[in-house]
Amino acid sequence: MKILVAVKRVIDYNVKIRVKADHSDVDLTNVKMAMNPFCEIAVEEAVRLKEKGVATEVIAVTVGPKAAQEQLRTALALGADRAIHIETDERAESLAVAKLLAKVVEEEQPGLVVLGKQAIDTDNNQTGQMLAALTGLPQGTFASEVAVDGDKVNVTREIDGGLQTIALTLPAIVTTDLRLNEPRYAKLPDIMKAKKKPLDVKTPADYGVEVASKVSLLKVESPAERKGGVKVASVDELIDKLKNEAKVL
Amino acid sequence: MSILVLADLHEGQLAGATAHVVAAAQAIGGDIDVLVAGEGVQAAAEAAAKLDGVSKVRVADNAVYAHQLAEPMGALLVELADGYTHVLASASTTGKNVLPRLAALKDVSQLSDVLGVESADTFLRPIYAGNAIATVKSDDTLKVITIRTTGFDAVGSSGSATIEAVDVVVENSQSSFVKEELAKSDRPELGGAKVVISGGRGMGNGDNFKLLDGIADKLGAAIGASRAAVDAGFVPNDMQVGQTGKIVAPDLYIAVGISGAIQHLAGMKDSKVIVAINKDDEAPIFQVADYGLVGDLFEILPELESKL
Incomplete structure (x- = not known):
């Protein structure tokens, strides 16, 4: 079976973000960009399923600006076989991305779609669930284990308070949580090979999908800064402060 | 305005998060209904009916809603959402699992992790791991929102809302529950x-x-x-x-x-x-x-x- 894996170009998780002076958004000029960490886990899982012989082909897809091809090349270097870039400079929100991915699913007929549970820029945690709803496929979100078994997949999910295992009919949509796997690093020869792997470029119009959303971003602000307090010298002083100053004991 | 709150359950009982989500609904303003969906959830429904500010508790008690699997829960919400201006759930792993499905099937956006209400259509939410706070306005006719519970103080429980059964039963042949391993602890959650x-x-x-x-x-x-x-x-x-x-x-x-x-x-x-x-x-x-x-x-x- 084919596996479709969606990736997103986001600000590198090590970068300390700055809000623009006019509060219109976060400042992304000259900031290091990378593949969303949850998407790296998704790519890794897809590639491992191919290595195990469960999958025959891994297709990476992204929705984003021209520069997002870098992240597709990364996915190809990590082991994806080919890539689809749906190019747009508009701010594509979860619903629009899910609609575009649904069209790709219709075209490619994958047995499994793997996505990160959320992107670390907008922190929405929606696209996989929306894709499942739009395609009418079952979903296993926040996966910490994925076991394909014939025409079913068992997904162990990280839920509040513990773990839940569900069985889904295939095809299915899976979104990855942190402990699903540890992504590998791309080796130099693989990075070179990735440059020659096929990468199709499409536009939202090719799929007849409108990217605009009815949600507008009015402003972006830094959160209230928390001021550091005092250092105390001993456990006794700490207990005294908590009792008499902060009054929380 | 008319708001539907999806109740959070913990092992079949009403979870504390729901009282915070009702508080967020109060901040938006309007009639507040709570949907309790699951199997054997009568006690949870009675607890929800006591939450201050709730007018009606709707109970969908059926085996298909056991464990609140995403597919039947999403389908149930699609059936019930008509007539409401807002559908809210806590930003728990259940709320996050289910609400985007409702939004997609209603062709509207979803707002995640809302921690502040400016008005009925304008909300605050954290982005970039809470390193920035975005103010967003939704022009969708139905607003589908998950609530970060720490942003709203829980409502009290001196109310007495009416409880009515929901007889919508959906089909689900795609997903099934296998097992759950919940950490057991005497400590608070x-x-x-x-x-x-x-x-x-x-x-x-x-x-x-x-x-x-x-x-x-x-x-x-x-x-x-x-x-x-x-x-x-x-x-x-x-x-x-x-x-x-x-x-x-x-x-x-x-x-x-x-x-x-x-x-x-x-x-x-x-x-x-x-x-x-x-x-x-x-x-x-x-x-x-x-x-x-x-x-x-x-x-x-x-x-x-x-x-x-």
């Missing part, structure tokens, strides 16, 4: 505890987390951990406090052997009082701590436990 004590990589190993037990017992605290401690295999992931774990805002948060990575701070910086215990006096955690104690946690913790 991390998300709702008044006091939280968390350990980080500085704890050294999982056994040393026992050093937190006695203090947690004396303070009635929940025990958490940083992602570094989880990744190192010291403790399970459900103890994780941070952007990729639980978001907490207790009255007192005690960080032990935690350096204070951005992703951890995003999960606890709204706590009322923060205490940091760390041997490195340059650790970033001290920049957000109200009270910092520099020293060896293996000496400090037993002393703290004996003196509390």
Whole structure:
């Protein structure tokens, strides 16, 4: 079976973000960009399923600006076989991305779609669930284990308070949580090979999908800064402060 | 305005989060109904009916809704959403699992982790792991929203809403429940505890987390951990406090052997009082701590436990 894996170009998780002076958004000029960490886990899982012989082909897809091809090349270097870039400079929100991915699913007929549970820029945690709803496929979100078994997949999910295992009919949509796997690093020869792997470029119009959303971003602000307090010298002083100053004991 | 709140359940009982989501609904304003969906949820429905501000509790009690699997829950909400202007759920793993499905099937956007209400269509939500707060306006006719419960104080429970049964039963042949392994604990739940004590990589190993037990017992605290401690295999992931774990805002948060990575701070910086215990006096955690104690946690913790 084919596996479709969606990736997103986001600000590198090590970068300390700055809000623009006019509060219109976060400042992304000259900031290091990378593949969303949850998407790296998704790519890794897809590639491992191919290595195990469960999958025959891994297709990476992204929705984003021209520069997002870098992240597709990364996915190809990590082991994806080919890539689809749906190019747009508009701010594509979860619903629009899910609609575009649904069209790709219709075209490619994958047995499994793997996505990160959320992107670390907008922190929405929606696209996989929306894709499942739009395609009418079952979903296993926040996966910490994925076991394909014939025409079913068992997904162990990280839920509040513990773990839940569900069985889904295939095809299915899976979104990855942190402990699903540890992504590998791309080796130099693989990075070179990735440059020659096929990468199709499409536009939202090719799929007849409108990217605009009815949600507008009015402003972006830094959160209230928390001021550091005092250092105390001993456990006794700490207990005294908590009792008499902060009054929380 | 007319708002439907999807109740959170914990082992069939009404979870504390729901009272916070109802508070968010009150901030929006309008009639508030609560949907309790599951199997054998009559007690949860009765608890929901007591929440202040709720006019009606709608109960969908059927085996197909057991464990609140995404597919039947999404289909149920699609059936019930007509007539409402807003559908709210907590930003729990259930709310996040189900609400995007409703939004997609109604062809509207969904707003995640809302922590402030400016008006019926304008909301505050954290982005970039809480390092920025976005103000967003939705022009969708139906607003589908998950609520970050720490942003809203829980409503009281002196109400008496009417309870009515919902007879919508949907089909589900795509997903089935296999098993659940919930961590058992006598301690308060991390998300709702008044006091939280968390350990980080500085704890050294999982056994040393026992050093937190006695203090947690004396303070009635929940025990958490940083992602570094989880990744190192010291403790399970459900103890994780941070952007990729639980978001907490207790009255007192005690960080032990935690350096204070951005992703951890995003999960606890709204706590009322923060205490940091760390041997490195340059650790970033001290920049957000109200009270910092520099020293060896293996000496400090037993002393703290004996003196509390």
